[in-house]
Structure formats: C-alpha cells, structure tokens
Amino acid sequence: MMKLLRMLRPYWVLVFFVLLFVFLQSLSDLYLPTLLADIVDKGVVQGDNPYIWKVGGLMLLIALGGGICSIGASYLSAKSAGGFGRDLRSRVFSHVEKYSLHEFDQIGTASLITRTTNDITQVQQVLMMMMRVMVMAPMMCFGGIIMALYKDATLSLVIIAIVPILAIIIFAIVSRGVPLFKVMQTKIDKLNLVLRENLTGIRVIRSFNRTTHEQGRFNAANHDLTETSIKVNRIMASLMPIMMLVINFASLAIVWFGGLRIDSGNMEVGDLMAFIQYAWQIMFALIFASMMFVMIPRASASAARINEVLNTVPDINDPAAPKTASAARGELAFNNVSFHYPGAEMAALSNISFTAGRGEVTAIIGGTGSGKSTLINLIPRFYDVTGGSITIGGVDVRELTQETLRSMVGLVPQKAVLFTGSIADNIRFGKEDATEEEIRHAAVIAQAQEFVSEMKEGFDSPIAQGGTNVSGGQKQRLSIARALVRKPDIYLFDDSFSALDFKTDAKLREALRSETTNATVLIVAQRVSTVMDADRIIVLDDGQISAIGTHKDLLQTSSVYREIVTSQLSEEEIA
Structure with a gap:
C-alpha cells in the first residue's frame, strides 16, 4: 500500500x-x-x-x-x-x-x-x-x-x-x-x-x-x-x-x-x-x-x-544499445532455433533453420500442433527463442527495440481481430497517417473493396465490437488490408486465408505478388492450394522441419507433404 x-x-x-x-x-x-x-x-x-x-x-x-x-x-x-x-x-x-x-x-x-x-x-x-x-x-x-x-x-x-x-x-x-x-x-x-x-x-x-x-x-x-x-x-x-x-x-x-x-x-x-x-x-x-x-x-x-x-518484469525487454531499422535490411533467417513454452516439458520447435529472402514467398505447412503459429510468433518477439537466433539482414531481432522490430512487420493473425470504429479506422490501425487513397488501395489488394462499396457508408461504415457485424472472410480481408497499408518489410500471414473461398484466395494471392515484390512474405496455411505457388515451402512435423522445397520437389521427396496433398487434392489435380 x-x-x-x-x-x-x-x-x-x-x-x-x-x-x-x-x-x-x-x-x-x-x-x-x-x-x-x-x-x-x-x-x-x-x-x-x-x-x-x-x-x-x-x-x-x-x-x-x-x-x-x-x-x-x-x-x-x-x-x-x-x-x-x-x-x-x-x-x-x-x-x-x-x-x-x-x-x-x-x-x-x-x-x-x-x-x-x-x-x-x-x-x-x-x-x-x-x-x-x-x-x-x-x-x-x-x-x-x-x-x-x-x-x-x-x-x-x-x-x-x-x-x-x-x-x-x-x-x-x-x-x-x-x-x-x-x-x-x-x-x-x-x-x-x-x-x-x-x-x-x-x-x-x-x-x-x-x-x-x-x-x-x-x-x-x-x-x-x-x-x-x-x-x-x-x-x-x-x-x-x-x-x-x-x-x-x-x-x-x-x-x-x-x-x-x-x-x-x-x-x-x-x-x-x-x-x-x-x-x-x-x-x-x-x-x-x-x-x-x-x-x-x-x-x-x-x-x-x-x-x-x-x-512483474516482462520476459522480453529492449536491448541497452539497440540497432537501427536501417541496419536490419535483408533476408530473414532462422538459425537453429528452438523454443519451449514456459512450464512445458516438450519443445514446441526444435532446430529450425531456413532463410526467407526479400521478394520471395515462403510458405509453412504442417499438421495441427506442428508449431506453425509458434514459429510466426517468434519473429515479432511475442515470445523469445530459447535456443538459436532469428536475424533480419544479419541482425538478431533481440538487438532491435520491440517498436523498431514490429514497425518492420505486418502481421495478419490466425484469428482476425477488428476494433470498434469504422472500416477506415480499422485499416488505418496499421498506419495512423494513411491517406484515403492508401486505404482504398489496400482494400483493393485485399479483395475487400467489393463488399465495402456495397455498404451504405462505404469506408465510414461502422464495425461492431469484435467485428460481429461482418463475416469471417470479410474480417480476414480487412485484417489483410490493415497489414498491407503499412507497407512493411516482412509480411506474416498466419493462416489468414482460411475463411476465403478458393476464387478469392487465388485472386488475393495474385494481387499480393505484385504488391510485395520488395518484402519478405511468410504464409502459414492449411490449404495446399494456398502454398503450392510459393517460392519455398517448409513442411513442419512435430516442431521440426521435415522438408523444404517447391511444391513439385516436395511431392517427390516428402512423404509428410504428399500425405497432406493427397488428403486435399485428387490424383488428377496433383498430376
């Protein structure tokens, strides 16, 4: 007292x-x-x-x-x-x-x-x-x-x-x-x-x-x-x-x-x-x-x-002598990364190593509980690695302030979260000073423009608490627009296309290609159709990398990936 x-x-x-x-x-x-x-x-x-x-x-x-x-x-x-x-x-x-x-x-x-x-x-x-x-x-x-x-x-x-x-x-x-x-x-x-x-x-x-x-x-x-x-x-x-x-x-x-x-x-x-x-x-x-x-x-x-x-002292703190954002430009790399949740007996991730270059799309796929979302959460330091390191342009993310690191990241979480306010306010959440043109452009890329224009007040239409007055797919698209308007160096899509139909999913990924040419893109997905066009697919199995390669290569070399593919696609579609 x-x-x-x-x-x-x-x-x-x-x-x-x-x-x-x-x-x-x-x-x-x-x-x-x-x-x-x-x-x-x-x-x-x-x-x-x-x-x-x-x-x-x-x-x-x-x-x-x-x-x-x-x-x-x-x-x-x-x-x-x-x-x-x-x-x-x-x-x-x-x-x-x-x-x-x-x-x-x-x-x-x-x-x-x-x-x-x-x-x-x-x-x-x-x-x-x-x-x-x-x-x-x-x-x-x-x-x-x-x-x-x-x-x-x-x-x-x-x-x-x-x-x-x-x-x-x-x-x-x-x-x-x-x-x-x-x-x-x-x-x-x-x-x-x-x-x-x-x-x-x-x-x-x-x-x-x-x-x-x-x-x-x-x-x-x-x-x-x-x-x-x-x-x-x-x-x-x-x-x-x-x-x-x-x-x-x-x-x-x-x-x-x-x-x-x-x-x-x-x-x-x-x-x-x-x-x-x-x-x-x-x-x-x-x-x-x-x-x-x-x-x-x-x-x-x-x-x-x-x-x-x-x-209660936060586990994650800023370094005493932080590096600047300009020092961290380049490929994203996981270097023998391991992670344990506090109090857990088993490691959620073990010996994860890969690189994701700028202008490339890296997809992560695997079964439930394989560690896909955990891997994504380590990049913006929601949790810190317990072993190894994550670097951006050779700079360990722990050498950057949390604000600097997160200003470089555009995250679309697994569960789309919207806030009370207008549609424009929710998109502007990613960039406070975003212009109307930037908001509109982000909505077009995210395939949200069509349903927003059909609303009575357009971008000024109100969003209820938790986004309960829009569908799951609409929430996901607005969340994607919120990340796009930021124009970050790294895009993290954590199973962000799951509520979209196949047609919208395909159109969105095609639009993203031209929009993210200078950024690193990581996509976590359950659908094979979402990841098959990626430059690199990482297959996670029980917290470890089972295989890395393109869709075509993995069909030949990875039994885990082929099992996922055959559970979703017919033999004709695979061929």
Missing part, C-alpha cells in the same frame, strides 16, 4: 490543504462544546442574555468555518484521490502493454481487468477516506480526552476505561475479516473469467444448447463470491452495533456519575453537557478509525494485487 502512495507526490499541495482543512475542522468541533458549556453556565443559569447572543454568534461563526473546511477537505480529497486513481490506472495499463504473451498467460486477462478496475477503485476510495480520517480520528480522540480531562478529571476515568474495551473489540473483529478480503478479490476474478467467457463465446454456447450449463457455472461462481461476501460483511457489520452498544452504556455511566458530581457541587451542568459531547466525539473518532480498519485490509489486498502487476 505504501509503495502505491508514492504516486501521490504530484498532488502533495492538495493533500496538504486537505490535512490543514481537516485539522481546522477538528479544532472547531473540539471548541464548540466548551462554548456550549459557557452559554449554559454563564448565560442560561445566570440569565445573561447578551452573553448568550455573543457566545452563540461566535458558535455560529466557528460552526460555519468548520463546515467550509469540511466541504473543502471533501472536495480536495476527492480530487487528489481521483487523480491518483487515474494515474495508477494509466501506469498499470502502460506496464501491461509491455508484457509478453507469457505474462498475459501467467496472470490472466480476467484478473488483469479486475485489478485495473475494481482493485484500483478500492485503493482510491480508501485513500480518499484516509486523508480525512488519519488526521481527524487521532485529533478528535486525543483532543477529546484532553478536553474531557480539563472539564473533569475524575469523570474522565469512564472514558479511559472504555477506550481499551473498544480497541479490543476492533482488533478481534478486524483480525477475523482481513484474510477474507483477499479471498473475495480472487473470487471476483473467477466470476469475471466465467462472465467474460460466456459473453465472448455466446454463439458457441447457444449453438450447442449449453446455456443451462453456463448458467450453472456462473451461478456457482456467483454463489461462491456471495457466500464469502456475506461472511466477511457479517463479521464487519457486527462492529458498528457492538461499538454503539458500548458507547451508549458509556454515556449512561457518564450521565449517572456526572449527575452525582453535579449534586455534590463538583461539576456544573454545562460542563456535563460539554463532557458528554466530548465523550461522543472520542467514541465517533474510534468508530471512524474502525471504519478505516475495515477498509484498509481490503485495500491492502487490492494494493498487493496491483503491485504484483507492476512488479
């Missing part, structure tokens, strides 16, 4: 004034009972009306000043805590943006969303309360005790006896509730995970009539969270009534013993009235402190989860 509070430094002026206003408000609250005692003892008892008006007017002014300070403290604490929350969310988001895919897998997307929203909100709310209570509670408590002692030292023994009892009650209840807060945040993660899976996979769920099953999963997670919430809230809810019960008994004792002292002439009525108010101020200060004891453990659990995100 303290580590996160360092982010309050830009708001130290606001925090200072919050503390000052709270201090002044506390002084006014502590002074008012004394003035009330004077009005009763010197004004009401003695019938001095001018004195009552004079001191009463002073009380109004002090109360007004205290109210203004309270409003100012509330406003400034909300402003500084809100700014802290905004800055912390930005910091967490920018840090997560640097994560490799390994860190995303390790923490989990649902948990990252919870930590960036719910956890930061918890810390922000506690901070706002803490700025006020951490000054007000001690001041009202100790100031009230001093003023009570000043009014009547003997009667103060009642307060001195009751404070340790309240402290023991607070400690007993909070110590039981603290461990449950961390458990509760974990269960919120679980609920978010189930909900996110349900919403993103709603089509599959409905198509397989699994709505009831998913409802059961959600209900189980929801029930689990509810049970924990009820348990912890039941524990914490008992704090207030128990404390109020103790405080009321204390008030009865004060009135009883105070009446006896008034009867014996050792105390005046006004002093007793002031003493009761000071007693309540002390008790309420302890209640406010107990509220902080309730909120701080939950915020501490949230702060620990936020710190875990911030303290």
Whole structure:
C-alpha cells in the first residue's frame, strides 16, 4: 500500500490543504462544546442574555468555518484521490502493454481487468477516506480526552476505561475479516473469467444448447463470491452495533456519575453537557478509525494485487544499445532455433533453420500442433527463442527495440481481430497517417473493396465490437488490408486465408505478388492450394522441419507433404 502512495507526490499541495482543512475542522468541533458549556453556565443559569447572543454568534461563526473546511477537505480529497486513481490506472495499463504473451498467460486477462478496475477503485476510495480520517480520528480522540480531562478529571476515568474495551473489540473483529478480503478479490476474478467467457463465446454456447450449463457455472461462481461476501460483511457489520452498544452504556455511566458530581457541587451542568459531547466525539473518532480498519485490509489486498502487476518484469525487454531499422535490411533467417513454452516439458520447435529472402514467398505447412503459429510468433518477439537466433539482414531481432522490430512487420493473425470504429479506422490501425487513397488501395489488394462499396457508408461504415457485424472472410480481408497499408518489410500471414473461398484466395494471392515484390512474405496455411505457388515451402512435423522445397520437389521427396496433398487434392489435380 505504501509503495502505491508514492504516486501521490504530484498532488502533495492538495493533500496538504486537505490535512490543514481537516485539522481546522477538528479544532472547531473540539471548541464548540466548551462554548456550549459557557452559554449554559454563564448565560442560561445566570440569565445573561447578551452573553448568550455573543457566545452563540461566535458558535455560529466557528460552526460555519468548520463546515467550509469540511466541504473543502471533501472536495480536495476527492480530487487528489481521483487523480491518483487515474494515474495508477494509466501506469498499470502502460506496464501491461509491455508484457509478453507469457505474462498475459501467467496472470490472466480476467484478473488483469479486475485489478485495473475494481482493485484500483478500492485503493482510491480508501485513500480518499484516509486523508480525512488519519488526521481527524487521532485529533478528535486525543483532543477529546484532553478536553474531557480539563472539564473533569475524575469523570474522565469512564472514558479511559472504555477506550481499551473498544480497541479490543476492533482488533478481534478486524483480525477475523482481513484474510477474507483477499479471498473475495480472487473470487471476483473467477466470476469475471466465467462472465467474460460466456459473453465472448455466446454463439458457441447457444449453438450447442449449453446455456443451462453456463448458467450453472456462473451461478456457482456467483454463489461462491456471495457466500464469502456475506461472511466477511457479517463479521464487519457486527462492529458498528457492538461499538454503539458500548458507547451508549458509556454515556449512561457518564450521565449517572456526572449527575452525582453535579449534586455534590463538583461539576456544573454545562460542563456535563460539554463532557458528554466530548465523550461522543472520542467514541465517533474510534468508530471512524474502525471504519478505516475495515477498509484498509481490503485495500491492502487490492494494493498487493496491483503491485504484483507492476512488479512483474516482462520476459522480453529492449536491448541497452539497440540497432537501427536501417541496419536490419535483408533476408530473414532462422538459425537453429528452438523454443519451449514456459512450464512445458516438450519443445514446441526444435532446430529450425531456413532463410526467407526479400521478394520471395515462403510458405509453412504442417499438421495441427506442428508449431506453425509458434514459429510466426517468434519473429515479432511475442515470445523469445530459447535456443538459436532469428536475424533480419544479419541482425538478431533481440538487438532491435520491440517498436523498431514490429514497425518492420505486418502481421495478419490466425484469428482476425477488428476494433470498434469504422472500416477506415480499422485499416488505418496499421498506419495512423494513411491517406484515403492508401486505404482504398489496400482494400483493393485485399479483395475487400467489393463488399465495402456495397455498404451504405462505404469506408465510414461502422464495425461492431469484435467485428460481429461482418463475416469471417470479410474480417480476414480487412485484417489483410490493415497489414498491407503499412507497407512493411516482412509480411506474416498466419493462416489468414482460411475463411476465403478458393476464387478469392487465388485472386488475393495474385494481387499480393505484385504488391510485395520488395518484402519478405511468410504464409502459414492449411490449404495446399494456398502454398503450392510459393517460392519455398517448409513442411513442419512435430516442431521440426521435415522438408523444404517447391511444391513439385516436395511431392517427390516428402512423404509428410504428399500425405497432406493427397488428403486435399485428387490424383488428377496433383498430376
């Protein structure tokens, strides 16, 4: 928690004034009972009306000043805590943006969303309360005790006896509730995970009539969270009534013993009235402190989860002395590359070596799980190789900054991803300053122009979240256009033609030939028809290169490739 509070430094002026206003408000609250005692003892008892008006007017002014300070403290604490929350969310988001895919897998997307929203909100709310209570509670408590002692030292023994009892009650209840807060945040993660899976996979769920099953999963997670919430809230809810019960008994004792002292002439009525108010101020200060004891453990659990995100160091970092993009011009080469997924027993790729020259199309084909997508993901450093090296123009990709490397790459992922906005916005995602002509040209090459022109608003037509208002083939073509508009040095097509019909696939590959004459092109595909015209075909089998060659050569030399071909094409088509 303290580590996160360092982010309050830009708001130290606001925090200072919050503390000052709270201090002044506390002084006014502590002074008012004394003035009330004077009005009763010197004004009401003695019938001095001018004195009552004079001191009463002073009380109004002090109360007004205290109210203004309270409003100012509330406003400034909300402003500084809100700014802290905004800055912390930005910091967490920018840090997560640097994560490799390994860190995303390790923490989990649902948990990252919870930590960036719910956890930061918890810390922000506690901070706002803490700025006020951490000054007000001690001041009202100790100031009230001093003023009570000043009014009547003997009667103060009642307060001195009751404070340790309240402290023991607070400690007993909070110590039981603290461990449950961390458990509760974990269960919120679980609920978010189930909900996110349900919403993103709603089509599959409905198509397989699994709505009831998913409802059961959600209900189980929801029930689990509810049970924990009820348990912890039941524990914490008992704090207030128990404390109020103790405080009321204390008030009865004060009135009883105070009446006896008034009867014996050792105390005046006004002093007793002031003493009761000071007693309540002390008790309420302890209640406010107990509220902080309730909120701080939950915020501490949230702060620990936020710190875990911030303290997670990405596996992939930029070099201390990076090479420039101009140094990395030339062929792409895999040099005896091996790769293990973290925690996996078997290597996903082993001893991968090949070169892909500029102006050439290199195709990668193989069975499911052979490592095709893994190989593609190593080029832009979504993961780093565990053995060997990948070079561009002789420069190891690890010697380039991630920004420089990825600016050279145009990736079309296996699962086409579109963002909320217009079609033009999605294509321009590949190049921010792309002109309308460049966008249109990329769409023509990607075979997207035809369906875009049929839309009512053309390139300004809206794309729904996740691209749900366009077909799979249309999403793939827009993803390809997004990569084309960038005009990168290396094109990576990760099974990007799977949703296209054979005619569109052929037209697209033909258009790509003229468009990518100065670039290196890697195509991962399942279809033989997509790869058979490539300059080089790499056949992967169980994470290793089984064969490299042209379509014609591989038919003769590679049994794995021929098996793939014969499973898709007839003997007449092969011939």
